[in-house]
Amino acid sequence: MRVCVIGGGASGMMCATMIARKGHFVELFEKNEKLGKKIYITGKGRCNVSNATTGDEFLKNVVNGKKFVMGAITRFDYNDTTQFFKEVGIPLKIERGNRIFPESDKSSDIIKGLEKAMNWAGVRIHLNCIVQKIIVSENIVKGILVNGKEIFYDAVVVATGGLSYPATGSTGDGYKFAKELGHSIIEPVPALCxxxxxxxxxxxxxxxxxxxxxxxxxxxxxxxxxxxxxxxxxxxxxxxxxxxxxxxxxxxxxxxxxxxxxxxxxxxxxxxxxxxxxxxxxxxxxxxxxxxxxxxxxxxxxxxxxxxxxxxxxxxxxxxxxxxxxxxxxxxxxxxxxxxxxxxNFNCAIITSGGMNLKEVNPKFMKSKLYSNLYFIGEVLDIDALTGGFNLQLAFATAVTCASDFKDYRN
Ligand SMILES: Cc1cc2nc3c(=O)[nH]c(=O)nc-3n(C[C@H](O)[C@H](O)[C@H](O)COP(=O)(O)OP(=O)(O)OC[C@H]3O[C@@H](n4cnc5c(N)ncnc54)[C@H](O)[C@@H]3O)c2cc1C
Incomplete structure (x- = not known):
């Protein structure tokens, strides 16, 4: 299948890797000149990439969307995140409060790890590309309009983040796409501020x-x-x-x-x-x-x-x-x-509460209930958690859950 991932943040990079690893042709579009601008500023530059808790303990730290993310956090937990980064040469460590950081204490290593994983899996990365629109016809997503050009795909994943720290690229574009396609958005408000x-x-x-x-x-x-x-x-x-x-x-x-x-x-x-x-x-x-x-x-x-x-x-x-x-x-x-x-305001809020209405997304695969080949992952969804590495783990877990809907051609 030809798959397009919109957004080169935590969720988009993880999802693109996991789908490409199954033998699909995956292209990722990022509006910035580089990947993972938000990851770079996480954890005061150290990136608190996950939290060593699972199940109910993890869910206690989820503010909105507890029930929705239950399956995803079981499918892909901190052990999987740790293994993922180990495989790309970025060992992680656990600190006070079960917070997980790269051993190097450098958020840039997390970005490097994700980029390496995408390259190994064969993802085609397009920087400086602003996706303007998702093209649909007869209730099927056909592709995207990017930098004024139409490109056609079999599936589109929206990983555009929320509205917080807009200088990193998350300016609410995913909400606009969702609304244009007939989806509803829970009013976004600043959180963790x-x-x-x-x-x-x-x-x-x-x-x-x-x-x-x-x-x-x-x-x-x-x-x-x-x-x-x-x-x-x-x-x-x-x-x-x-x-x-x-x-x-x-x-x-x-x-x-x-x-x-x-x-x-x-x-x-x-x-x-x-x-x-x-x-x-x-x-x-x-x-x-x-x-x-x-x-x-x-x-x-x-x-x-x-x-x-x-x-x-x-x-x-x-x-x-x-x-x-x-x-x-x-x-x-x-x-x-x-x-x-x-x-x-959003300029200083660590996370956005609100976003893509969870009633319109199937949590089994993060798939739109209106379009069978459209997915929403990460912060664009109406999910948010407390500090401690939970938000990035949610970005990864929803990404992997989405990828699990794609057939594995390697076997
Ligand atoms: C200061 C700060 C510190 C934080 N620290 C932590 C922490 O230590 N631990 C933790 O768990 N969480 C932390 N978070 C939260 C965490 O960073 C986010 O929850 C997570 O990055 C969300 O990932 P995402 O992929 O959904 O969205 P984002 O990381 O926002 O990525 C979305 C990407 O999509 C791109 N994009 C948007 N629109 C378009 C378009 N139209 N076309 C092309 N590309 C587009 C953007 O440029 C961006 O790169 C922090 C957040 C902030 C602001």
Whole structure:
């Protein structure tokens, strides 16, 4: 068969390789002057290429499309990704949180590995080629229009990514193709991004990394998100860092009017244990000031903010804090309120939530339910996961699942 893959990102390169390995004629079209521009910036240049978890553990990290990707992540998991890269001379390693990286710590090696695999399999790669349209006739996909020229194929795979970091080439072209063909798109919204906040106290506040805290999101008292204990950055009018990124993926379709976020600075302590700790610290600090006392509980730069909220004078003696103020402090440490303004935009969002409507794609082969020779893989689909290597693993798994629909001519 003659197969066309649109997009030279993680999913497109993997899919093109796997189909070509079965003896098909595969051409891949990439609009950029080089392959894998987005892969290059992943994992802060180190590429967190997968995560050493499977099944339910993996699915816990999938935000949208859990059921849809179940088959794909079983078919092709992190062991397969590791084997794939080993075969092309790129060994991988597992780090904290089961995160998998190339041993070299270079994302460019992941791109090289994928490119090598395509070359070995005989994929024809066309760079600087913007696919403009998918050509159909009588409900069958016939080919593509690329750089003003029509080329005909037996099957077309859309691997154009989402809308995030558009400078890497993902500008939502796949959504346009899908809509033109009568498919529907779930409105794309930014995910895994920083959260702009309204709190004035943090507007001109230098960035502070909070360790071992928890973040909650509530909309009119309904809990929308509750993080694990982890790291959060606050400052310059933003919440960022791992907990904020995860939170963004759960609040990105919420109405922000009544949405509130809360930081728990002492997640390991119950209210009661914290109350006892407050009393104990005050006794131990003897004639020390409230400022000295608060330093035992909080980063220095937050002391003035807390004092203002509690309406206390930090130069007063710590033992002057009455029962009510201690109770208010306890509550504030467990529930510091943050008012979100909006999410950062697609230019800064690691991933796009939304995209190709999963109801219109058969997850067995990532095949369109409207056209028997059209496929959608990777981030163009309405699937998204948390950080940790899950998104790239999803790109690979959906790619391999698509390739499994093609007959193997080698045997
Ligand atoms: C800053 C950042 C860091 C990240 N870090 C990680 C990480 O460490 N681990 C992880 O798992 N995930 C990470 N991700 C997410 C991950 O990179 C993506 O989920 C993944 O790359 C999606 O792969 P894809 O092939 O579906 O799409 P993309 O990688 O976006 O590839 C799509 C390709 O299609 C091309 N294209 C688009 N339209 C056309 C057209 N009309 N004609 C021709 N070509 C076209 C684009 O130029 C692009 O090369 C990160 C993302 C960002 C932005």
């Amino acid at each position: 920083a959260i702009k906040i309204k709190n004035e106290e943090f507007a001109n506040f230098d960035n502070l990394t909070l360790k071992n805290v928890k973040l909650f999101a509530k909309n009119t008292e309904k809990t929308i998100f509750e993080s694990e204990i982890g790291e959060l950055d606050v400052g310059n009018g933003l919440l960022s860092g791992p907990l904020a990124l995860s939170c963004s993926s759960y609040i990105n379709r919420q109405d922000f009017t009544n949405l509130k976020l809360y930081i728990d600075f002492k997640p390991a302590l119950s209210y009661e244990t914290l109350a006892n700790r407050i009393d104990r610290e005050i006794i131990e600090i003897k004639s020390g000031t409230i400022s000295d006392f608060l330093e035992t509980l909080l980063p220095k730069s937050l002391i003035k903010i807390f004092a203002k909220k509690l309406d206390i004078n930090i130069t007063d003696k710590a033992n002057q804090l009455n029962k009510e103020k201690r109770k208010n402090l306890n509550f504030l440490l467990k529930n510091s309120e943050i008012i979100p303004k909006e999410l950062e």
